[in-house]
Amino acid sequence: MSADNDQQAREQLIDLAAQFYDQFELGEIPHMSVPTRTKNNIEYSEELNVWVYGDRESTRSANSVRGARKLLKAVYTIEFLADQLEQDRSSTLRELYYLSESWDNKEAQFNDQDESNGLIEDLEIVSGVTREDFHMRPEESGAKVMGPLRIREQTNRGDRDIHCQLDVGQGGYQIPNNPDTIEFLDNDAEFVLCVETGGMRDRLVENGFDEEYDALIVHLGGQPARATRRLTKRLHDELDLPVTVFADGDPWSYRIYGSVAYGSIKSAHLSEYLATPEAQYIGIQPADIVEYDLPTDPLSDSDINALESELEDPRFQTDYWEEQIELQLEIGKKSEQQSLAARGLDFVTDTYLPERLSEMGVL
């Protein structure tokens, strides 16, 4: 988090404002084009191995009252962010929303937080600067890591060296909002195991899975925060560790895997920076439901819709996923990670994971 970096981010924001300025001067109607952030507008980049936005763009133009309001808010937000960078402060997305209440111009105030979040995404895309570099934090903090890894984190209170197994409690090491402030010192890890639910993470830690197999257990906590995804990518790229994802056996969990591996639709402009295309999916696979005869719930209508929509999602158009999703639609069932407990509390660490990881060639 160097001053240079901040300076660059600030300049890029001001360039954006200058662009509006020039449009005014040229007698053009001020406008800003951003890629359309929908499923239909993401495509696979052969070059980067991740999914990025396609060519479709939405234009925010001052030609309409709505568009003009959006641009006015954008300019006010640019000013705020530029000031924040100058003063080396940071704020959360929610704080930005409330902060707009203090702006002198009523027209520039946000109606709800979705609007301010969306605007920050717009600005990220148009300026090419990430939110973290604007010093904008999300509300929820990044998740936790447990495993044989020693890091150095730059904090407001100086650098701290932390071992993610020895120096931390049962809860593990808290990933900071901007994981780029972390430096990896050394490690004994063999692979990264991303776990969807807190319950399963705690089970693995209690059973000492990280110690036994030298695994770095990363808790995803539902849809992973950007920081979690960024750290995972860095662990893969910088430490050359294989990344695996262990989630529930339902369509929503596949999307969690998808966002780790391929990037999410809303942040496809950052896929290159956040996605780990080499990440492998452990399970629960629909095939596991059949093979291990796991306790199940029937698929709900929304599950079926989600599965069908995944079949059309470009990120899931591989043989493996088509086979698994079609199998699941056929059996009409889903299982949670913790359903493995039906075979005993140690089944997951003694049998399931070692078997799956060997199959995948990780162990």
Add this chain to the structure above:
Amino acid sequence: MTSFQSTLEDEAGIAEELAESQQAISIAEFFEKNKHMLGFDSGARGLVTAVKEAVDNALDAAEEASILPDIYVEIEEAGDYYRLIVEDNGPGLTKETLPKVFGKLLYGSRFHAREQSRGQQGIGISAAVLYAQLTSGKPAKITSRTQGASEAEYFELIVDTDENEPEISVEETTTWDRPHGTRIVLEMEANMRARNQLHDYIKHTAVVNPHARLELREPQEHFKFERATDQLPEETEEIRPHPHGVELGTVMKMLSATDSQTVSGFLQEEFTRVGKKSAESIIDEFRDRHYGREMRWRPPASHEDIDLRSSITDATVNKGADATDAFADAIVDAVDDRDRIAHHELLAVVDSAADDVESEHGTTFGDTVRENAVDVVWRALIDAPGDDATGEGDETVDFDEDDVDSESRLVADLYALADDATSTRKDDEVIHAFAERLAAKFEDEREEGDEDALTRHRLTHKRLRSFVDRAADLTEEYDDVSFGDTARENVLEAVWGVMATVPDDPPLVREFKGDRDAASNLVDGMRETDIMAPPTRCLAPITEELISAGLEKEFEADFYSSATRDAEVHGGDPFIVEAGIAYGGDLEAEGSADVMRFANRVPLVYQRGACATTDVVKSIGWRNYGLDQPGGSGLPNGPAVIMVHVASTNVPFTSESKDAVANVPAIEDEIELAIREAARELKSYLNKRRSMQQRRKKQNVLGKILPEMATKVAEVTERDEPDIDDAIARIMNNVLVERSLEENGTSQAVTVTVENNSNTSESLEITDIVSAEPTGLPDDATVVEMDGEWFVKWEPDVSSGEDAALEYEVADDAEFDLDVKGVETEKLTVTDQ
């Protein structure tokens, strides 16, 4: 009851006693006691009604003489009373008629005329005179000068209520500055509490009579309504009554008054839209009702064991073999040629056969021979036993007397009809039993007045119905099945349908007199016959143009529309409904819209809630037309005036005071259509106005936001404020492309207007895709047809601040799709609806 009767018996003189107190009441006396019926129920209302009656009379009088009306109304306080003065520039009244017009109730030229006029009964103005004399005791003072007369007549008169005749107290000649016209001065007990209604009446009168000049001076205010047009309403013509609208009493009166001898002549002479053909149709309907129809039976089929030929030859004696054979052949051929034959048709067949054979063979075929032939054939057709009384007929009918149970021909025939007419669910057995019973009714039928004569099977519809009902009732009773109303009705109509109208001559007109039943049958026949709608030259609608002109004259609004419907008929009287709407401007925005009601150009100011017009206005969903309507029904809110004019030779009012139009469905339908027609224009106006408002709103908001944005951008970039004028101009100064449609019967006139608000000259490429073939295109437009769509191409050059328009005609159900190129989208606003 019984006790009363016994009293009567005891005192036989009571009827005489009662009779002594019975006496005739004059109409004037009657009015004296029932003032409210004519709108004189209170002092406030009485004044308005008197003004109304006097002004209506004045307008009618002037228009009839083709004079542009100029009417002066003055109301002044005169001690305890009010003095009403109404002066017009009409043709004036002669010395002879004047006293009767003002001093005799039910005297007028209008009552018997089928022509649109304001007054009808001849009650109005004399009732006002009567009201004045009753309340103030003062006579009416009337001055009248006829055109060209050197002096005016002056009368003071009252109505003699006992005699219903004018009682003149002063009669003299005088001088008057008007060259012609009439002036009436009435003093009456009154008050000005109904001032609003009075003003409304005068103002509304001015709206629907744009050709009239009106002036009102009352104690507090003074209005003048100038003419909007010099065009008098079209002169109306009196028409004869339409057959669909007259009642029995009227027809009987007409029958006794007509000069015509025959009914046909009477119908053609006395009614409108009745020519020879319609008269014949009416008479046929009359015959069916008056004489009934004759049943037509099927001629014998080949498989039936009936030898008509030998029966005829047997019945024909002393005519020579050749002639007899020829006679029999001609009859049998003619009968066989027919599907069915009725008795009178058989008579004609036999007569024509006899005439032919007579001329060919020189043998005379007298009445007896002809009658015998008819008799044997008819017997065969209806399966009647031979008639012993006629001697020659004996043995002639090939009728198997032994087999009395064998089925009658009538049964088979009626079975076929009934089976076709009833639902397939009915059991054959049941239908058969029913047909047998119905046939029995026919067999039992006897000729009226001559019980022994062979029946002709001539039945009225009513009698046939009794046959069917009886047969059905018996079937229900004995066969224990239901034979419902629908089945009965179907059978009845099927049988009636094959029966033949008889050729009997209708009675002469004089024979109708006093024959109430025959006259009633004639009226029914007139109602049943399809007759063209009455002509409309007896009506004088205000016309769309003048409705708008009238509204524009009296209301400062932003928008006016109007609609005049085609004439329709209700109860023999043609009527036309017109509607007009004014919106916005200085009209009162608070509360509900004003509804102005008119009948024959007379404003209706009382009993708004009882009027069909109000009901229709309330029933319309005004939200569809862009007006606010709380709860989605009732009177709409907002700055609007809705006017409805019903013009007819006989407007149906709810009462004699003529305050409200009665709820007649035919008229209500037309009122609704007229209002909707005018409201459609209002809707497109309001839509346009709304889109202009949105545009203005957008301009206001952008006009605020963009400068703020520019300031902020300058702050952030630390530069001087940018010049945003061009960008704003770009956003605001759009090129507007608009479509407007004007309905024109079954087609519509389309206008595509380009309005260049920008500061540069624009060249547009406009393509209008139309779903029907456009006509009347200007030279600079081209049209290409592709797959049932017409592509109208038009490339106008429009300089800054200028307009251009493309106009054409197309069918009214056509759809459009407008595509505009050549102008940057930021600068373009297309309003296509």
